[in-house]
Amino acid sequence: MNISSNLSSYRQMHIYYIRRLFKTSLLVLVLSLFNLQLINASELDYKLVAEPVGKGTYVFIGSTKYFSKKNGGNIANAAYVVTNSGVIVIDTGSSYQYGKQMRKYIESTTGLSIIKVFNTHHHPDHFLGNQAFKDVSIASLQGIxxxxxxxxxxxxxxxxxxxxxxxxxxVAYSPTEVVTPGKITIGGHDIEIIALDGHTDSDMAIYDHTTGVLFAGDLIFHDRTPAVANANIQNWLNSIRQLQELDYTYLIAGHGPVTTDQHAMIQTHDYLSWLHETLQSALDKGLDISEALELELPKRFQALDILHEEYKRGVLQLYPSMEQAYFE
Ligand SMILES: [Zn+2]
Structure with missing residues (x-):
């Protein structure tokens, strides 16, 4: 063999290995994309399963934690009522994906169409699924x-x-219908729209007189620390007192498990009253925000999920404006 034939066979071998490497890389790339697809598809499944609440009402109970990549934003309760003309949906979850999965679940389990959607307030965990209900009337109060x-x-x-x-x-899809407080009949159910505020500037509770189920939205948190970022605590306490007057059979809170008694109402009222008094007295004592953040939280609230996290978030949101109002 001479030098040139040696070079030629070396070149051929080189090309052969490059081709093999290219084929292997391509295979690895295709497999990993396929794998990624599988992981993403399963990761984006909220695995929604609704719990029955009495007869004909169902609720998807969300996590009682804060928003995370793990829970996909599914931290609030969404509910539906099966009537003889179709299904009423109360809140649509935190994303388009959530709305789509919720709708598919409802339609496949009931065999009925959705005839009305309500949004209890403007927080993202309660309305960002609206987009999946664009062909349905989505109703809320003007303020919401x-x-x-x-x-x-x-x-x-x-x-x-x-x-x-x-x-x-x-995308944020707004309600398409404005409702006013009072009674309306939908699918044979006497539904009362109750306009309140305090958790936000405009909160809507819905009381189904036909079943005795009260949908309180985020005016009530159960075993989960109330989120106060947009709160007017005094107004919120007044709203809770109004809800306590209702003779409900079941109470569906915005976050946490369903109850049949006053426990969740008392718990939310207790925490908010304590928070208000504590922050007022912190101002009286001249505490700055970092000192207010370090205050000890009563033992009776330790059962509330994400207590320390939500307390801190609440102080950071509320204390600066409270300080400003105090000194003015
Ligand atoms: Zn809220």
Whole structure:
């Protein structure tokens, strides 16, 4: 063999190995994309299963934690009522994905169409699934519609930063119908729309007189620390006292398990009263925000989920404006 034939066979061998390497890399790439697809598809499944609440009412109970990539933003309760003309949906969850999965579950288990959707307030964990119900009338109070119109997209962007891919393709879709407080009949159910405030500037509770189920939205938290970022605590306490007057059989809170008694109402009222008094007395003592953040939390609230986390978030949101009002 001469030098040139040696070079030629070396070149051929070189090309052969490069081709083999290319084929292997391509195979690895295809397999990993396929794998990624599988992981993403299963990761984006909220695995929604509704719990019955009495006869004909169902609730999807969300996590009692804060937003995370793990829970995909599924931290609130969403519910539905099966009537003889179709299904009424109360709140649509935290993303387009959630709304779609919720709708598929409801339609496949009931065999009925959705005839009405309500939003209890403008927080993203309660309305960002609206997009999956675009062909249905989505109803809410004027104040809630205004809040979604003006803040919805910013809340959507913020949630994307917190939970990531779960928010894919989600846009803030506003309610299409304004309801006023009072009674309406839908599918044979006497539904009372109750306009309140305190958790936000406009909160809607819904009382189904036909079944005795009260949908309290985020005016009531159960075994989960109330979120006070947009709160007016005095107004919120008044709203709870109004809800306590109702003769309900079941209470569906915005977060946490369903109850039949006053426990969740008393718990939410107790925490909010304590928070208000504690922050007022912190101002009286001249504590700054870092000292207010370090205050000891009573033992009786230790059973509330994410107590320390939500307390801190609440102080950071409320204390600066309370300080300003105090000194003015
Ligand atoms: Zn809320």
């Amino acid at each position: 519609v205004n809040a979604i119109d003006s803040q919805g997209e910013a809340l959507n962007t913020n949630l994307y930063a917190l939970v990531g891919d779960w928010m894919k393709e989600t």
